[in-house]
Amino acid sequence: MLTKIFGSAVLGVEATTITVEVNVALGVGYHLVGLPDNAIKESNYRIAAALQNNGYKIPGKRITINMAPADMRKEGSAYDLTLAIGILAASGQIKSDGIEEYIIMGELSLDGSLQSVKGALPIALQAKDEGFKGLILPEQNADEAAIVDGMEVYGVENIKQVIDHFEGKKLLEATEVDSKREFYRKLDFPEYDxxxxxxxxxxxxxxxxxxxxxxxxxxxxxxxxxxxxxxxxxxxxxxxxxxxxxxxxxxxxxxxxxxxxxxxxxxxxxxxxxxxxxxxxxxxxxxxxxxxxxxxxxxxxxxxxxxxxxxxxxxxxxxxxxxxxxxxxxxxxxxxxxxxxxxxxxxxxxxxxxxxxxxxxxxxxxxxxxxxxxxxxxxxxxxxxxxxxxxxxxxxxxxxxxxxxxxxxxxxxxxxxxxxxxxxxxxxxxxxxxxxxxxxxxxxxxxxxxxxxxxxxxxxxxxxxxxxxxxxxxxxxxxxxxxxxxxxxxxxxxxxxxxxxxxxxxxxxxx
Known part of the structure; x- marks a missing residue:
């Protein structure tokens, strides 16, 4: 079964949407292509442990993952959550309805909890420009990304919350940030005067x-x-x-x-x-x-x-x-x-x-x-x-x-x-x-x-x-x-x- 899911790469101070294609078929093997760096290549170990500790698993089949555009170098561990959700959807362990409407990013710990990622604001701006419905990323980055008006940002603590959202068990709540209030909150009494x-x-x-x-x-x-x-x-x-x-x-x-x-x-x-x-x-x-x-x-x-x-x-x-x-x-x-x-x-x-x-x-x-x-x-x-x-x-x-x-x-x-x-x-x-x-x-x-x-x-x-x-x-x-x-x-x-x-x-x- 083939599933498409979306992540984002930051180059300079601008973001580029990355299409992650996950195909699960008969056979044995795990193949990750599309110029991933070592941190991404090691992600299968983090993903396997995180899924196991939350009642899921990497299927014992032939898994092929392509990160497009294939000629762009991808780096960092922020694609862990993207790959993990893609594997679960492609293997039929979770529903894939509406999954293509989101940009999903986050670094996984072995227990399934999420670590913060870099570049949340440019990722949110790019997601809005390209018409995505929402952005799912670690809770630590939610306030930063939610500054972008017109973009639903969901901050999550662990992968189980993301799974429950797509399964319809418990929908995520969008992070609300009043960007105007944040901007006009000025420091009238500076530390150094x-x-x-x-x-x-x-x-x-x-x-x-x-x-x-x-x-x-x-x-x-x-x-x-x-x-x-x-x-x-x-x-x-x-x-x-x-x-x-x-x-x-x-x-x-x-x-x-x-x-x-x-x-x-x-x-x-x-x-x-x-x-x-x-x-x-x-x-x-x-x-x-x-x-x-x-x-x-x-x-x-x-x-x-x-x-x-x-x-x-x-x-x-x-x-x-x-x-x-x-x-x-x-x-x-x-x-x-x-x-x-x-x-x-x-x-x-x-x-x-x-x-x-x-x-x-x-x-x-x-x-x-x-x-x-x-x-x-x-x-x-x-x-x-x-x-x-x-x-x-x-x-x-x-x-x-x-x-x-x-x-x-x-x-x-x-x-x-x-x-x-x-x-x-x-x-x-x-x-x-x-x-x-x-x-x-x-x-x-x-x-x-x-x-x-x-x-x-x-x-x-x-x-x-x-x-x-x-x-x-x-x-x-x-x-x-x-x-x-x-x-x-x-x-x-x-x-x-x-x-x-x-x-x-x-x-x-x-x-």
Whole structure:
């Protein structure tokens, strides 16, 4: 008897429906074809034990299973439940009526209970697009998949519940999730708040500008000056995610199995990898490609602490994703693309000793050591960072001040207002949503300067010997400062402030 049942494979952040054809005929043998990996080939042992422990069995006949499309590599143990239900239906142990209306996925334990799977959200989205009635998967993934409106999602604890459903003994109940309520459940009191930061008013201003325009930023200061403290609080002033951003971010985390039981991610991600990270772990890849840290930071913040300590080869692979805002990983048989639109926040000591710009500490590093230390970061990478700002230690008087600083909620209101102005400006500009994403044509259109501002920028370019990319960065930052002031045009004050945020371009830093 031949039975067709459906599963799903996740490639990149998109899902593809897999047709599992199970044929049970006279003879002996178990044949699984269609490019399964070792985890799928071993599934017959898990299936046999799970069925036996629930009063069923793999029939002693010739079982042939084809996973189509046969030229696509299938991986992982998430097909256990699909294969098990297919075998039971093909051997006549359970009814097969309506089985083709569902996508069925889940990893089996030997007692028949189900373990969570990866990629529940993209699987649910694909199932809805292809018109499936419902999705049956482990209970742990039900809330995540149920975010998709118009798709019946059934979370199950063990295979017996699935069998009882198709046998008509006890029908499964669909998981109900109010996606709008989940999305609008915002965190008004973030864990890390700017009100906790004493002093550093100029740095807070700089972080506000970075958040308002989506600009990459590097903090340069001695140990203990508060660089990490400031970086951790940046997500708290970013605008709330849109529903599209929340779904896109959740999809990326879903395919790596990193989503929480709450389902939809409503908080912007903050990723802080260790400096020993490899280039594959940062940008993604591997034998079976997975998103890297820069994709897990999509729509959020990637924080690289002590930037010169990262291997140069690791830093250089970020250059293209910073420009294109996506990562493409190519293999012989396929190519996958992961979105990677993130804000880069980096920190570094100003010198090997750490106290180059600290007025109260002696400089212990020679000019050659300084040049070698700063030379670990390439010029092209620094050019892709819009804002360079020096962070100095906070004096005791400000540290002991009991007055509370401005809260993240108040700063976020100004940032959100500036982002709304940018959204209106770029409404018909395709993939451009905020100032940091502007291309050359848009910079010329939206960052026009009057004679005085142009002369000021020209003088700074010649004196600091800035590159063409640095010129564009200054214009983008100046446009953001003007947006925060609700100014239609860029003035000399906006240009002057933007030029101050190119610390590493000044003579005495990089020579």
């Amino acid at each position: 700017f009100s906790d930061v004493k002093g550093q008013e100029s740095i807070k201003r700089c972080m506000e500008i970075a958040a308002a325009g989506g600009h990459n930023i590097i903090l340069i200061g001695p140990p203990g000056s508060g660089k990490t403290m400031l970086a951790k609080r940046l997500p708290s002033i970013l605008p709330p995610m849109t529903i599209h951003e929340a779904l896109e971010t959740t999809k990326i985390h879903s395919v790596t199995g990193r989503t929480e039981n709450s389902g939809l991610m409503t908080d912007r991600p903050f990723r802080s990898p260790h400096h020993t990270i490899s280039d594959v772990a940062l940008v993604g890849g591997g034998t079976y490609p997975q998103p890297g840290e820069i994709s897990l930071s999509h729509n959020g913040v990637l924080f690289l602490d002590e930037l010169p300590e990262f291997k140069r080869s690791v830093l250089e692979v970020m250059r293209q994703p910073l420009e294109d805002r996506e990562v493409t990983i190519s293999r012989a048989r396929f190519t996958v693309t992961y979105p990677s639109s993130f804000m880069l926040v980096a920190s570094m000591n100003p010198s090997p000793g750490g106290y180059f710009n600290d007025p109260d500490a002696p400089v212990t590093s020679s000019p050659a050591e300084m040049q070698r230390y700063l030379g670990k970061i390439s010029g092209p990478l620094l050019d892709r960072i819009d804002i360079h700002i020096e962070v100095t230690p906070v004096p005791f008087e400000k540290l002991s001040d009991d007055r509370e600083g401005e809260s993240s909620v108040e700063i976020r209101k100004r940032v959100t207002a500036a982002r709304k102005r940018q959204a209106a400006r770029f409404e018909n500009s395709g993939n451009t949503h905020y100032n940091a994403q502007m291309n050359t044509r848009q910079i010329r259109e939206y960052c026009a300067l009057n004679d005085a501002s142009g002369a000021l920028l020209k003088n700074a370019m010649e004196r600091l010997n800035l590159s063409a990319r640095a010129y564009d960065r200054i214009l983008k930052v100046a446009r953001t400062i003007a947006d925060l002031d609700n100014a239609p045009e860029i003035s000399g004050n906006h240009i002057s402030e933007a030029i101050q945020y190119r610390s590493l371009d000044r003579e005495g830093w990089l020579g």
